[in-house]
Amino acid sequence: MANSASGDSLIERADRILASFSAATSRLTAAQIAQRAGLPSSTAHRLCAEMAQRGWLDREGNAYVVGTRLWELATRSAPDSSLAVLATPFMQDAQAALGQHIQLGRIEGNEVLILQRLSERGAREISSTVAGRLPLHVSAAGLVLLAWLPDDDRTAYLAALRDTGQAVPQGSVRTLAAVLSSVRATGHAVQTGNLEPDRTGIAVPVRGARATVVAALGAVIDRAAAAVDPAATVQVLRAAAHGIERTLKEHRVA
Amino acid sequence: MANSASGDSLIERADRILASFSAATSRLTAAQIAQRAGLPSSTAHRLCAEMAQRGWLDREGNAYVVGTRLWELATRSAPDSSLAVLATPFMQDAQAALGQHIQLGRIEGNEVLILQRLSERGAREISSTVAGRLPLHVSAAGLVLLAWLPDDDRTAYLAALRDTGQAVPQGSVRTLAAVLSSVRATGHAVQTGNLEPDRTGIAVPVRGARATVVAALGAVIDRAAAAVDPAATVQVLRAAAHGIERTLKEHRVA
Incomplete structure (x- = not known):
């Protein structure tokens, strides 16, 4: 045809x-x-x-x-759009506490697909945009999504990264693997200055049905503008992620 | 082909x-x-x-x-998506003051196309959704867009409405025309209970290049949950619309 x-x-x-x-x-x-x-x-x-x-x-x-x-x-009935709409009020709550940029991403292919981003008025621009993509291993949201991939998929991703000989911000693929273990153990990821100098990204998982990680919720903080308190940021993001999870369950999404 | x-x-x-x-x-x-x-x-x-x-x-x-x-x-480069992203921080500001639902719509065909909607957590649902549509003459945002249509287009819309003999919430097409004059004179529209009982919609215009009205910014207020102060609501919406206009100019959008 x-x-x-x-x-x-x-x-x-x-x-x-x-x-x-x-x-x-x-x-x-x-x-x-x-x-x-x-x-x-x-x-x-x-x-x-x-x-x-x-x-x-x-x-x-x-x-x-x-x-x-x-x-x-493409927007009025897309599952990605519904997830973004349901998550937005909780992202606003997190932003009220943290300011700057709050974003929600999920894995798509071997990348992070940004579903929603809220930016404080006047906050210095970041490179990620709604419907834009980020590589998995250089952003906090990506590390969260990578950490909770099924073991085989994660192993395959790391092997491909090793084979291409690509520079990884963690220094080596071995160190990246250790970072991912620590993300799973602590329940959050912190990345500093990988995508942009003077920025720290902090992200936590959002779980859907059967406790699968369906998305990552992250804050991007301009260290030139604000002191970063990772522990407090993680707590705020966890509260928002919990709200998103409850709403997804209520709406039977994800 | x-x-x-x-x-x-x-x-x-x-x-x-x-x-x-x-x-x-x-x-x-x-x-x-x-x-x-x-x-x-x-x-x-x-x-x-x-x-x-x-x-x-x-x-x-x-x-x-x-x-x-x-x-x-469809999202990553669409002008509608850019307009929504640029407007969102100012919509958040308005929502911080007003709560409930804040939405941004523009005219598309003979309807309002909703570009963005922010809803307070726990706010009672409304029928409009992102990328959804509303008829022009039954919503506050629609009245704003209709009021600032070029004269010929507005006359044609009203004539078509008269010809179909469709019931209009204003009682008659003549009354609707008078309402639109008053919207232009006062710079805002108020609609009560047309789309949903117990709701009041209030909207103001957002202007682009050459002062053309490119969108309407509106609040939808649940009268069962909050007292409505139209004058104060209009002021908050105007401040947000002004911020959106400034950003559109900076980004040369619309």
Whole structure:
């Protein structure tokens, strides 16, 4: 059905068009989309026009942005969106006590997918954005999610990291493994200055049905702006995580 | 390209599949999707499977939910999502003062599209949801958006309402027109008990570039839980709207 000469389906091509957009490049011409999506120019022009007709893309001058209708269709019933909505009031509670940035992420592939982020007015920007991703082993939320992965999956992740010879902020994959044991033992993760200097991230797990960890709740604290009291921060986050867990149970989500 | 016998394109059919899902029906089998989307069962099964392969739908048991990847693609760069993220800290400020529900909506077609909603923990649920819609003339946010429509558009909306003979909460279309004049004169709208008894909605405009009204910021107050002081509520909402306007200007959004 609707396969191009190269054998990829129309859904696949539409997906590549949508994937050309990012938080940093939210407005693209059809020519830029063709290049980023690796599609022939004529295909990109035709398909963008068709997507714009349905509101999956919106025209802005001579360029396209991701469309309102697609946002609406993808948001109004998505489980990720429900989890974010249910968690938000408890994230607000934590933010009232801690200020700065509070975020909720869950594992997706080998990364952290940020489902929700609350930022204090005037807080210095951080790199993570709603629907953005972070690598698992460099953020506090990622360490929490990695620590509670099923053993086989965690072992495979660490083995892949070792094989690529990639630098890890913990110094070595062996040290990272020890850090993950300690995260499981203490019930929280603390990371300092990995993603951004002068920031400390602190995160705790959020559990769903059958006590599985379904998300990580974290605070990102600007050490230039505030003293960090990890113990107090962990307690506030735990209280909020507990509230989220209760709500998930009430709503039978996760 | 990829047109079915009935002439609709694959994008059109995928759109109808996604549109079958709603906040109330977030989990559907392929048979339910076929029925809601008005598609032959074999088409729905095949297309759902293809969409699931790209992560536009996720499988949950024998049913489908809207997929994480689609949510991510639609959220990370959508202008609606950026507007919601930029507005959230100011909505939190308003909520700290007013409690209950604070929401941000903008006009889309002839309806209010809810971009963001913050709800106090334990607040009694309201019918509007993030990415949900409300009719323009029955909500306070809708009245604000309707009041600042270009004159021709507003006249056309009122004429259509008159032609359908639909009951309007204001009693008559003539009264509604007078209410809209008063909303423009006072700079805010108040609606009581239209969408839900015991609730009062109060909303103010949010202006973008060239002073155009780009959104409405509203509070929904449960009169059973709290006394409503409209004047004070309007002042708090105005302060928050002003903050949102300043941020939109700084970020050159809207």
